[in-house]
Amino acid sequence: MPRVLISDKLSPTAVQIFKDRGVEVDYLPDLGKDKDKLLEIIGNYDGLAIRSATKVTEKILAAATRLRVIGRAGIGVDNVDVPAATARGVIVMNTPFGNSITTAEHAVAMMFALARQIPEANASTHEGKWEKNRFMGVELTSKTLGIIGCGNIGSIVAERGVGLRMHVIAFDPFLSPERAIDLGVEKVELDELFRRADFITLHTPLTDKTRNIIDISALLKMKKGVRIINCARGGLIVEADLKAALDSGHVAGAALDVFEIEPATAHPLFGHPNVVATPHLGASTTEAQENVALQVAEQMSDYLMKGAVQNALNMPSISAEEAPRLTPFVKLAEQLGSFAGQLTETAIKGLRIEYEGDVAEMNTRALTSAALTGLLRPLLQTVNMVSAPAMAKERGIAVEEVRREAVGNHEALIRLTVITERQERGVAGTVFADGKPRIVEIKGIGLEAEFAPSMIYVTNEDKPGFIGRFAGIIGDAGINIATFNLGRLAAGADAICLVAVDGAVPDAALEAVKALPMVRQAKALAF
Incomplete structure (x- = not known):
């Protein structure tokens, strides 16, 4: 039987829901304030339900050898080290709409x-x-x-x-x-x-x-x-x-x-x-406390007893049966969305997602949620695959899905087109046999590039000398170039450069690239 610790004050409703769903629960509402005691006993639990008083640090997570899920009754997860939880395979859930x-x-x-x-x-x-x-x-x-x-x-x-x-x-x-x-x-x-x-x-x-x-x-x-x-x-x-x-x-x-x-x-x-x-009373009503308590208990119980994932900040909502095949395409969709989101600086009116070939037969709802998550995350860091569609709807972003048979050289292709007040920008990608997502097209220009943690995106005129001058600026800044990917419409026409680098790009180096006469746009990207 899974065992959950509630270390902050939650409504008694939460305790009863856990019990009704077959989860053993210990309600210790003041434990979150005692870091040493929490550190001592956290290794005995599969789940941890919290509000804001409990600080889930990397040290706590290191001691939580059984922990599988953290549930935050509320929206903010400032008190949880989400990257550390992700690295240890611990799902972090919140309740974004309860209050x-x-x-x-x-x-x-x-x-x-x-x-x-x-x-x-x-x-x-x-x-x-x-x-x-x-x-x-x-x-x-x-x-x-x-x-x-x-x-x-x-x-x-x-x-x-x-x-x-x-x-x-x-x-x-x-x-x-x-x-x-x-x-x-x-x-x-x-x-x-x-x-x-x-x-x-x-x-x-x-x-x-x-x-x-x-x-x-x-x-x-x-x-x-x-x-x-x-x-x-x-x-x-x-x-x-x-x-x-x-x-x-x-x-x-x-x-x-x-x-x-x-x-x-x-x-x-x-x-x-x-x-x-007032002392952070925004969510302090009887109704809100009941709502978030009920939601976090239901979500955690469903995951621990059935493997279902809802409102997770660090894991997509995918069933166990489809996970092996779908997961790489979820990652692709989110990274394509992130690519488009980081380059979009005006209000988004719509998103068109085209699924071609084998991917059109998959769970495109999860893929669309992943794409929206990536698209919205640059400004809404708490967005996840469950909340992203609702957040897009709230902001009037029209989402269109198109499914079709393969029409090009790729057996499976996802193409995202972001529609803003000024323009449309498209980016397409696929997953190769090695399971790694790749970009294969940007604004109608073909190229092939893997995603990397730190990248530089440049649009430029295809003129001699660009590569050398660009590489010189990056080299002078002490930044190592990992991969260098180019594409162009035609000789001397519009071109695109997508470069993976080792480490963050200094602002001065990026400004120097922008100042090159053949460069139209240059931006640092992070994935």
Whole structure:
């Protein structure tokens, strides 16, 4: 019988679900805070169910010799070393949709609290002061609400904002114009949102691109009197810059449910008269706790008892029977999606996936999910094969699947075409007999290249001297070239260069490549 440890506080519903499904469960809700004790006993368990208090480090994973699955009741997995878990064959699951409404409602509540100074007025009234003239608020009606990140939670906030008769504008690279119309919001660029919004609320994951998205330069672009709400992730706002803007009066107020360092028992913003602070309560409702507890227990039980995989961050949803044949094509589809996603810088309207030959007879639903996962991951790092289709739908990305018999030289081929507001970009690949995915076509230009952890993609004019000058720049930067793959439409016409290198590419070297007269585009890629 599989054995699961629950090391954080979860609803009793979770315990009962495990028992009903035939899983032995130990409920030790305070164990996650005791690293030494957790390290001592983790080797006795097949599954670990957690919230945010338990830190699943590489050291813990090394001691977890039986562990097969980690289930996070909630969406964030910042407290789990996912790469280390993957390396040890441990599946990491989350519950991405169980607390969306609760978090959105908390953001709206924080907006009301800011607008009417409710916390300060409440404290003053309890002290018997009756300072009616001190607390002059502002109406939400007719104000402009700027939403940064219009995915699952952001779209719920948008709907609530429209219901409050606010003018809602949104910045989200993946939000299509059609989806914006459906939500009743105006899609804008980030600088325009900063310039126009009376209230700004954040609903984006913390990634390299979104970290410190609100800093002093962003704050200076905002209108005087703006109010800022963050119920998403600490680290999206430079807290010292926000304090300076509050102290100067440029920002009228801020409502924060998350902080860069948590638990935040002391903070420069605590006690500020224009700051509303709550201790990461976004998901803290009875309904949300029941939802995520039920979901994580069901998912973990299904995996431990049946081998089914749902909402896994590091494993595709594939049945045991089809895994040997399908797995290399899942990897191909995800890497093709990642290739396209890393090169796409404007809003995605649609994705067309063509399956040719043998692959057209496989489980293309899993393959399409894998392609969407790769496509969305550059900006949405928590996306997985289960959540990717829903996230694409939320953003109005139309997905088209085409199946056909083999029409070229390959027995099985997957071709992805990303449709944006400006252009269409296609990339195709296959799996050779050695089981390794390969790119065989980019933008209609044929070439053959294996995926590598670090690559450089260049589009250029096919002119003499390019290869030598490119290789000289990379060599001068101390970067070793592993493979060099070229393709062109015709002599002297458009050409493509896809190079695998050993190690990260320095920014200066990439800029030098871009500066070559025959180069049109150069970008570093990671797989």
